Every structure is written in structure tokens, then in C-alpha cells.
Amino acid sequence: MTNQAHEKLPEQLQKALDEGLLKQLPRTFLPVTRQQLHDWDYLFPYERQSVVHLLLFLASLSPAESTALFREVVQVEEKMGVRDWQFSTEEQTILNASLLARSPYYQEWRKAVQKVFDAAEERAAKTSPAIAASHRLLLLVIPQKLPLDGSTVWRRWQSVGRAVKLDGPDAGASQSPTQVLLGTPRAERGAGLADIVARRPGSTAANVWILDAGHEVVDSLINAPFEQGSYPATLLSYERLAVFREQFSHEINTMQKDLSAADAVYDRLRKSDVTPWCPPEVAGVPVIREYLRSLYLSGNGALIYGNSFVEWGASEALRRARPDLLVARFGARSKPKPFTSVVVFENPDQINPLPAVDDLPGSGLDAQVLALYVWLAASRYDEYRINTACICLAESLSEAYVIAPPEFALFREAQPVPFVRLRTVLAEWLS
Amino acid sequence: MRVKEQLLSRTFSSSSGRVGDPSRRDFLSAAAALLVGLGLPSTSLAGGGQHGSGGSGQRVVVVIFGGVRRAETFSLEGIENIPHLSGDLLRRALFFADVRNEGVTAHFNAISSIFTGNWQRLDDWGKFAPTTPTLFEFFRKQLRVAQSDTWIIASNKALTSLVGASSASEYGPSYGANVVFPKQLMVAAVVNALQAGRTGNLADRARIEAELQAMLEAGNYEGLGWNVFDGVNHLEPRVRSVIEDAISTFVRSGGPTSGDELTYLVTREVMRRFSPRLLVIIFSDVEVAHFGSYALHLAGIRTGDRLAYQIWRDIEGDAEYKNRTTMFILPEFGRDPDGSATNGFFNHRSDSESTRSTWMMALGSAVQKAAVIERPVRHVDLCPTVAGLLGCPRMELQGVPLSEFRV
Numbered sequence: 001m002t003n004q005a006h007e008k009l010p011e012q013l014q015k016a017l018d019e020g021l022l023k024q025l026p027r028t029f030l031p032v033t034r035q036q037l038h039d040w041d042y043l044f045p046y047e048r049q050s051v052v053h054l055l056l057f058l059a060s061l062s063p064a065e066s067t068a069l070f071r072e073v074v075q076v077e078e079k080m081g082v083r084d085w086q087f088s089t090e091e092q093t094i095l096n097a098s099l100l101a102r103s104p105y106y107q108e109w110r111k112a113v114q115k116v117f118d119a120a121e122e123r124a125a126k127t128s129p130a131i132a133a134s135h136r137l138l139l140l141v142i143p144q145k146l147p148l149d150g151s152t153v154w155r156r157w158q159s160v161g162r163a164v165k166l167d168g169p170d171a172g173a174s175q176s177p178t179q180v181l182l183g184t185p186r187a188e189r190g191a192g193l194a195d196i197v198a199r200r201p202g203s204t205a206a207n208v209w210i211l212d213a214g215h216e217v218v219d220s221l222i223n224a225p226f227e228q229g230s231y232p233a234t235l236l237s238y239e240r241l242a243v244f245r246e247q248f249s250h251e252i253n254t255m256q257k258d259l260s261a262a263d264a265v266y267d268r269l270r271k272s273d274v275t276p277w278c279p280p281e282v283a284g285v286p287v288i289r290e291y292l293r294s295l296y297l298s299g300n301g302a303l304i305y306g307n308s309f310v311e312w313g314a315s316e317a318l319r320r321a322r323p324d325l326l327v328a329r330f331g332a333r334s335k336p337k338p339f340t341s342v343v344v345f346e347n348p349d350q351i352n353p354l355p356a357v358d359d360l361p362g363s364g365l366d367a368q369v370l371a372l373y374v375w376l377a378a379s380r381y382d383e384y385r386i387n388t389a390c391i392c393l394a395e396s397l398s399e400a401y402v403i404a405p406p407e408f409a410l411f412r413e414a415q416p417v418p419f420v421r422l423r424t425v426l427a428e429w430l431s
Numbered sequence: 432m433r434v435k436e437q438l439l440s441r442t443f444s445s446s447s448g449r450v451g452d453p454s455r456r457d458f459l460s461a462a463a464a465l466l467v468g469l470g471l472p473s474t475s476l477a478g479g480g481q482h483g484s485g486g487s488g489q490r491v492v493v494v495i496f497g498g499v500r501r502a503e504t505f506s507l508e509g510i511e512n513i514p515h516l517s518g519d520l521l522r523r524a525l526f527f528a529d530v531r532n533e534g535v536t537a538h539f540n541a542i543s544s545i546f547t548g549n550w551q552r553l554d555d556w557g558k559f560a561p562t563t564p565t566l567f568e569f570f571r572k573q574l575r576v577a578q579s580d581t582w583i584i585a586s587n588k589a590l591t592s593l594v595g596a597s598s599a600s601e602y603g604p605s606y607g608a609n610v611v612f613p614k615q616l617m618v619a620a621v622v623n624a625l626q627a628g629r630t631g632n633l634a635d636r637a638r639i640e641a642e643l644q645a646m647l648e649a650g651n652y653e654g655l656g657w658n659v660f661d662g663v664n665h666l667e668p669r670v671r672s673v674i675e676d677a678i679s680t681f682v683r684s685g686g687p688t689s690g691d692e693l694t695y696l697v698t699r700e701v702m703r704r705f706s707p708r709l710l711v712i713i714f715s716d717v718e719v720a721h722f723g724s725y726a727l728h729l730a731g732i733r734t735g736d737r738l739a740y741q742i743w744r745d746i747e748g749d750a751e752y753k754n755r756t757t758m759f760i761l762p763e764f765g766r767d768p769d770g771s772a773t774n775g776f777f778n779h780r781s782d783s784e785s786t787r788s789t790w791m792m793a794l795g796s797a798v799q800k801a802a803v804i805e806r807p808v809r810h811v812d813l814c815p816t817v818a819g820l821l822g823c824p825r826m827e828l829q830g831v832p833l834s835e836f837r838v
Contacts, residue, residue: 098554098555101535101537101555101780102535102537102540102552102553102554102555103552104550104552107782110782156769299721300721300722300723300774300777300778301721301722301723301724301777304722304723305722305723305724307723307724308722308723308724308777311723312723312774315774333724336689336727337634338636338688339617339621339633339639339688340621340633351621351625351630351633352630352633352634353630353631353633353634354634359726361726362724362726362727362730363726365725365726365729366723366724366725366726369725369776370723370725372769373769373770373774373775376769376770376775377770379770380770380772
């Protein structure tokens with residue numbers, strides 16, 4: 001399988017491209033632009049909109065305006081000597097990234113590029129409708145089994161929100177708090193948070209993301225499907241993706257330690273048919289298959305630890321899809337095994353027969369930091385600076401850290417807030 | 432200890448290192464207060480700056496960590512991760528509070544820049560040697576020093592043996608350092624056992640030792656990235672004995688089994704057998720941060736803190752080193768700040784204070800008095816400083832010798 005685009009580009013954009021728009025672009029803009037156009041089928045709606053905004057903005061410029069806009073970038077490229085590099089103008093490569101990053105003018109180049117994007121965004125802000133006023137919710141869950149210190153658990157959040165005491169659900173309940181909030185199983189689905197967002201006009205699976213370091217939450221949603229084979233939410237379980245991960249790790253581990261080999265392996269991984277490696281909720285959704293491929297290629301521990309997968313996956317979802325509802329549920333990783341852990345992090349159970357032992361305190365600390373990182377990732381984007389509630393749920397403490405606008409109803413509730421009431425408040429927020 | 436904590440808690444601000452960069456100024460105030468409390472000066476010391484020619488008889492040990500942020504080390508909250516650096520060593524150290532990596536904040540380039548005194552901009556994968564001479568080459572060529580006197584012992588898989596000598600025409604590998612990557616031996620042993628289907632051996636200490644010995648006997652030292660006495664296909668008996676003893680301790684002691692532990696054990700044996708005059712140790716357990724485990728990253732910092740202190744104790748307990756050795760401890764760079772588009776502590780590529788500004792401690796014979804140096808210095812300044820301590824003639828480099836040392 002290749003990433004050849006099958007869907008037509010928007011007519012206006014295609015016209016601009018036919019008229020030679022790409023010829024206006026500096027060399028270092030070409031790889032990412034061409035790759036986005038090439039991968040059009042695999043872009044989320046938000047990304048497509050961004051590409052269209054940028055390119056139509058550029059197409060709207062007169063030759064003189066275009067030259068002025070790119071002047072700094074072109075000047076820096078000349079100083080860098082990009083023309084003499086082995087620099088791909090067709091796609092992003094590791095070699096490209098390496099050449100740019102070790103240039104003494106790299107920071108200067110980044111600043112010049114940022115100015116171009118700032119100008120495009122400024123234009124988009126003037127010409128596009130304001131950000132939709134619909135409410136958004138980020139639900140970050142540190143599960144019961146991870147021990148947390150109540151006196152320090154929210155310290156890293158630096159008082160950007162406030163802690164709220166919760167009551168229940170019972171520790172022995174058959175459903176996890178996350179399952180209760182999402183409204184699974186089917187009998188209780190009527191008020192599920194995912195359903196509420198999925199029913200919004202124009203909502204797609206890209207508007208609802210559930211990332212689970214384990215499998216329970218995704219399992220429960222899949223076992224009570226919305227419709228046969230239909231998933232109006234993006235469902236990603238670290239454990240359910242084990243085969244995908246193992247196959248990918250195997251390929252990457254064969255990579256030689258040099259740039260040309262790395263790009264060759266990455267090229268192979270970009271072209272591999274990953275469908276057989278995917279669980280059903282992913283296999284049938286090309287954009288998510290490609291999102292996962294890209295996520296694994298970008299590293300950041302997504303292939304290694306469930307919590308890193310959840311954090312980096314959520315951060316990339318926020319950047320690329322701007323979902324209305326994102327649930328990130330963390331979990332436990334194993335303790336490093338003696339000797340082999342210094343060597344190979346992936347598939348420790350396959351290479352070392354010693355039994356895996358959960359590192360619960362360590363996983364708890366990892367989850368605390370990574371939950372904050374998801375919020376920080378969201379807070380980089382305008383969409384999440386307004387009308388967004390972020391709830392970080394510390395199940396073992398029956399406590400949540402809440403960042404939300406002052407009108408958020410939870411702030412008016414008497415504490416401890418019953419769990420069913422929390423669910424109602426969140427459902428009302430999204431309704 | 433209690434006095435120090437009181438001073439620190441009085442003068443440090445709250446956790447400024449978490450969301451955003453930590454405050455160096457806060458640390459400076461605290462460290463200065465600490466030294467005042469100990470009756471030590473907090474301003475730059477006079478003297479130094481004159482670098483003699485000819486061998487000085489001095490020895491230098493440089494301990495380099497991978498990327499660690501100030502937030503997790505010399506800050507109010509980070510200090511608990513470095514009890515030995517902040518407790519046992521700071522009181523006798525010359526502490527440079529703002530040491531800047533102004534180059535490429537990737538491993539091979541950072542280490543090469545420290546070694547050469549010039550900012551290196553090389554291939555990230557260690558396929559090319561530094562373009563200007565390293566400290567080892569200056570030392571060996573100018574002072575006719577034996578190769579056994581210069582060693583690099585490193586955990587970091589991102590380095591290669593090319594880090595030990597430059598491609599400069601009048602210098603090069605014949606003047607380079609011995610380079611050993613103990614962790615690579617472990618990597619090779621595990622991969623070898625896996626390929627042969629001997630996974631059961633990896634859970635048994637005695638069999639692990641046999642696997643490691645087998646790799647040592649296999650003789651593919653070039654494949655391990657080692658370059659010891661020009662031995663690509665063989666190890667000199669003394670070196671072999673060093674490695675075997677380190678492996679034995681590593682496997683049988685029942686102690687921690689991280690890559691840095693093995694690096695330390697090899698270092699200890701090299702010090703005992705060869706007493707090198709210039710020894711660089713590079714720890715990298717902290718780089719587990721790339722996989723996103725904050726807890727394991729902190730564990731790596733604590734391991735580095737403990738092992739650096741142990742090396743200092745080894746120096747003080749060894750007649751070859753005691754009273755004639757200066758030890759430097761510094762990170763390669765920081766890590767990216769929380770909230771950065773580069774995913775915070777996972778990486779070290781943002782152009783931020785959190786990534787570029789680190790610290791450095793110096794201890795030992797060239798340190799006249801403990802002090803905190805506030806002025807910014809650069810990684811490339813270490814090479815000419817160490818060269819001066821060793822008695823090398825002054826060189827034309829981007830880095831300049833630090834004037835605070837007694838030469």
C-alpha cells in the first residue's frame with residue numbers, strides 16, 4: 001500500500017497548484033507541503049483546513065508580496081547552503097531534519113519560517129469564522145491502581161486549576177470510573193460522553209478520542225458498538241495494538257545506525273501494509289492507521305510504554321485533529337528487568353523469561369507528569385483556551401484536578417461531589 | 432545537611448522549574464547563601480589563567496551526564512535527586528551555575544564540542560570524527576603522552592569510537608584516546624543470545640556472565656565501537672582483564688544492573704590498572720527520558736549522582752590520583768521545558784534555557800576554594816581549561832580557558 005491520495009483536493013486549491021503555486025515556495029517548505037498534499041486522504045479535517053488556509057493565502061499574494069513574505073526564509077536558506085545539500089524536496093526525511101538541525105543558522109531559519117505561518121494564521125483569523133463555541137472536554141485518568149501522594153499530586157500544575165474531592169464510585173464496582181463517565185456498557189450508553197459529542201452536527205470519529213494504556217475502556221466501547229462495525233470515535237488501546245507495535249519494533253530494530261539506512265527503513269515502514277497488524281477498530285479507518293504509523297515513527301516512547309503512547313498519542317491528536325472530547329487513561333508499566341533492560345526496552349517479556357513486575361509508584365509518577373503534558377499540549381492551541389474543561393482524575397485519591405472556565409458547574413457543587421453527579425455535570429457541559 | 436536545607440528552602444523560590452524554565456537566579460542565591468554559611472567566598476577567585484607548557488603532573492577526570500534539566504537537579508525540588516552532588520560535593524566545589532551549550536544539542540555533537548573546544552556540527556550518528564583536534568590529541572601529541580593515559584568510557588549508544596580523535600590532518604587516531612563502550616558489550620551479548628535462542632540465559636546471572644565473556648572472546652571490538660590501543664580485533668591482556676573483572680563484579684555483586692553501573696565498574700578497573708592522566712566517563716541512564724518515563728529518568732539522575740560521588744571517593748582513595756586530580760562534572764545539555772512543542776523532558780532539541788543552560792562542578796587540586804561562579808561559561812571552554820591544567824600550550828579555539836583554576 002502506498003499513500004497515494006485518492007480524494008480530490010478542494011477545487012480552489014487544485015487550481016492554485018495547477019497555476020504553479022509550489023514554485024513560489026522556498027526549498028525547505030517543499031517537503032512538508034508536498035507530503036501533506038500527497039497524503040491528503042490521511043489528513044484529519046482540521047489538518048486539511050490548515051493546509052488549505054496556508055496555501056490559498058500564499059496563492060492570494062502577488063509576486064512581490066510572495067517574495068517579501070519568503071525573503072527571510074530564502075536568505076537563511078542561502079546562508080545554510082540548502083541548495084548544495086542532499087535535501088529531499090519531495091518528502092520529509094530524517095536526513096532533511098538532521099541537515100537543518102545541525103546548521104548554525106537553524107534557529108534563524110525556524111524563526112523565519114514561524115513568521116510565514118504567523119502571517120498565514122493572521123490572515124486566516126481575519127477571513128475565517130471565529131472558533132466554534134462548542135464546549136470541549138479533556139478527561140485525563142490516573143487509574144486506581146497507581147498510588148499517588150495527595151500532598152504533592154497537583155504541585156506541577158502550579159495552581160492553574162483547583163482540586164475537587166469526589167465521592168465514589170465504589171472501589172469494588174464492576175466498572176471503572178472512566179467506564180462510568182463514558183457511559184458503558186450499552187445499557188447506560190444513553191448519557192455517554194462520547195455519544196453526546198458524536199451526535200453533534202458534522203461530528204466525525206476525529207472529534208472523539210479515547211486513548212487507553214490498557215484495554216478495558218476500549219474493550220467496553222467496542223463490545224457495545226454504536227452500530228455494526230462503526231466507531232464514531234477514535235479508539236486506541238495500547239494493549240490492543242500489541243501486534244502493530246511488535247511488527248513495527250521489529251522493523252526499526254533492524255535499522256542500521258546511519259542516516260541513509262534510517263531513511264530506507266522509514267521509507268519501508270511508510271509503505272508497508274499495516275492493516276493486518278491492526279485491531280478491527282483501527283484496520284478499517286485509513287486515517288487512524290496512518291496516524292499510528294506516523295506516531296510510531298516519531299518515537300517519544302509510543303512503542304515502548306503505554307503511558308508514553310497515551311501522552312504522545314493525545315498530544316498528536318490535539319495538534320492534528322483538535323478533538324472536542326479526548327480521554328487519556330494511563331496505566332502501569334513493568335519494572336526494568338535486570339541486565340536486559342539496559343539493552344532492549346521493547347518486548348521485555350519475549351527476551352527475558354523473568355516475570356514482569358509492575359512498577360506502580362514509578363508508573364504513578366510517570367502518569368502525573370504525562371497527564372500534565374497532555375494539558376500543556378492542549379493549552380498551546382487557541383481552541384482549548386476557551387470553552388474547555390480539563391479534568392485530571394486521580395482515582396486512588398477520589399480527587400480530580402479541574403481547569404475550566406468559572407461558569408463550569410462543578411465549581412458550584414458541594415464536595416465531595418458524588419461520582420454520578422460528576423458524570424451529569426460533564427454530560428451537561430458537552431450537551 | 433540541615434543547615435543547608437534551611438538555606439536552600441529560604442532562598443529558593445517555589446517550583447519554577449516545572450511549567451517553564453527553572454530560575455537560575457534562585458539557585459545562585461541559594462548556593463551563594465550556602466557557601467556564605469560555610470564561610471566561603473561566593474565571588475570569582477583570582478589566579479589561574481596562566482597555562483604552562485610541559486606536563487603538569489596533574490590528572491583530570493571529567494564525568495559527563497546525558498541531558499538533565501536544572502529543574503531535576505540544582506533546583507529546590509530537584510536537589511533531592513542529587514544528594515551527593517548537592518550535599519557531599521558542592522561544599523568543596525567550584526560551581527559554575529550557567530554553563531551553556533550553544534551548539535547542536537545532540538549527543539555526538541555535544542560531546543565532540545566539549546572535547547575539541549570548538550562547536551562541532553557533525554552527522555548525528557557518529558559517522559564522522561570531529562573536524563578539529565580533541566583534547567586527547569593535543570595532550571598526547573604535544574606532551575608525548577601514551578595512549579594508556581587517555582580514556583573515554585561511555586554508556587551512550589549514540590556515540591562511536593570516532594569521538595576519541597579528530598579528522599584533523601596533523602592529529603587524528605594515532606593521537607586519540609582509548610574508547611570503550613561497556614554497555615555495547617551488554618547489548619551485543621543480549622542480541623547474540625536472542626539470535627541463538629538462548630533467552631533463558633538472560634534471566635540467570637551466571638549464564639549472563641558467560642554470554643558477556645563469549646562476546647569478549649568474539650573479538651569484534653570494532654562492532655562494539657571500541658578502540659583500545661588500536662585493537663580492532665584483539666584486546667591487550669591488561670585491558671581484557673579490566674573488562675573481565677568489571678563484568679564479574681557487575682554480574683555477581685547482586686547490585687544494580689544499569690548501563691551506567693557497568694560503565695562505572697569498568698572505569699574503576701581502568702583507574703586501578705592504568706591510572707590514566709585524562710579520563711572521561713559518560714553516563715547515560717538518564718536518556719531513558721526519550722521513552723517518556725519520568726520516574727526512570729529521575730532514577731538515572733540518582734544513579735549518576737551516586738556514581739559520580741563514588742568516582743570522587745575512588746580518586747581520594749587512590750594514591751595515584753589523590754591531591755593531584757581535578758574532577759569536572761557536567762551534563763551534555765539540559766532537556767526541553769515542560770509544555771514545549773518538543774514534548775518536554777523527553778527530548779533535548781528546543782532552543783530554550785532549559786535545554787541550553789546547565790551547570791558544572793569542579794573539585795580537586797586545581798580548585799583553590801569553593802565558590803559559585805555566576806558568569807555564563809560555555810561547554811567549549813572546558814577543553815582549553817583542561818588542556819591548561821594538563822600543561823598543554825595555549826591553543827586557538829572557540830573556547831577560552833576558565834580563569835578560576837589554579838594551574
